[in-house]
Amino acid sequence: MAIENKVALVTGAGQGIGRGIALRLAKDGASVMLVDMKADALEAVAAEVRALGRKAATFVADISDREQVYEAVAQTERELGGFDIIVNNAGIAQVQPLSDVTPEEVDRIMRINVQGTLWGIQAAAKKFEERKHKGKIINACSIAGHDGFAMLGIYSATKFAVRALTQAAAKEYASRGITVNAYCPGIVGTGMWTEIDKRFSEITGAPVGETYKKYVEGIALGRPETPDDVASLVSYLAGPDSDYVTGQAILIDGGIVYR
Template identity: 35%
Template sequence: MLLKDKIAIVTGAGQGIGSATAMALAEAGATVVTADIDGKLAEAAAQAIQAHQRKALPLTVDVGDVESIQSMVDRTLAAHGRIDILVNNAGVTRRADIMDITEADWDRIHRVNAKGVFFCLQAVARVMIKQRGGRIINIASIAGKGYAGTSNAAYAASKGAVISLTKTAAQQLGKYDINVNSVCPGVTRTALGEANLRVRAQEEGLSIEAMDAKRLEAIPIRRANDPADIAAMVVFLASPGARNITGQSYNVDGGIVPD
């Protein structure tokens, strides 16, 4: 129960890495706000936590909308009075060659992945500054560190923005005892990851199974992530043992990207 009595918000908590992270934080003792643009998914994630006799509050949020973010923060404070942990996890992409990316793709991806992360961080940091403490954990990607298999250059740029923001925010918020770090997942078995796999299989004329085997060959440890692998790193970064770690972006990728 490393996170007993802590209040955590996880964005994009409805499925995949977000729902696994929400569950792991709850198992470590935190009360978790499961925030997602899909209200039904947010509700299901909260119910799964409650079924484990842990505390959760489902909220609908669009992280690309600053008013919606403020409402998420206000409702969390109304229910729980403080925010100790923010996991900026909501993210979107679409597999596309660099020459096929449209203005609409760029805007949609950056609205959620870059703008959403920044304004959630800013709104929650206002609360954490008053509290004199907190942990902010951004889910970036090895795409933001130049991973050669990155499927969309606009997505890679949005994740590079998250890694850069993590460094600057850590320097500016450290004096309030607020730690800001990122986790950079590699290949992870979620709806987003598997959609990518299906398109790659089609592009290369391979079966899904053959494409999956080829994908695994490019991972030194020969294993894709489960969402729980990312969740475990988030729990560590939120825990007392990580109190002096800030401004870092850690890969959880089986060794694909060496730094």
């Protein structure tokens, strides 16, 4: 198995893409620390990881709080006996025309999507250095990190920022053998898209489900993306086959954005 005996931390692991990534990394052989704000959801995913015969631990944290992220990393090492991979997956979306966005909304999404990712990058790099070994840092970007999307302008700005952090961190940490990459999904049928669709419907008057359907119709491969689709790329980025890849924000969207 590609990452047997490795220890991975996944944020936003309580549901959706994070849950899919955690289960895939466990199947690949890793022990997994599951981090989220939702304690109950974490316990359910931990039980799924253990059912695969792998070790799981949970840590309730808000990733926008730097201290909590550092503590999650420290706890991973204490409880699972190592620290090799971090997946900075947790994030939120926000649907709002640019003309209506408030300072509070900008502050909230920047704190979670941008600062939360930065604290994860920092804390992981520091721990790899302390442990004197290489490591993998993997960040959640998006198609919205490559193109700005109408009504998702601030969300897009946060994901462009994640791409910038991914490139800068890759350059800063390359000499230590740490690779830093990002995955850029398209339209994944998770709780996040249920919320996005609902907000579009409130703002534009489109029937519920219509916006999601419209976006899915634009996918060349003809179906919505699943968390497993995303997890397959993260599995590659977490394993030794990607040792020569760094600073990339890789699109996995079924054919929406082409770079």
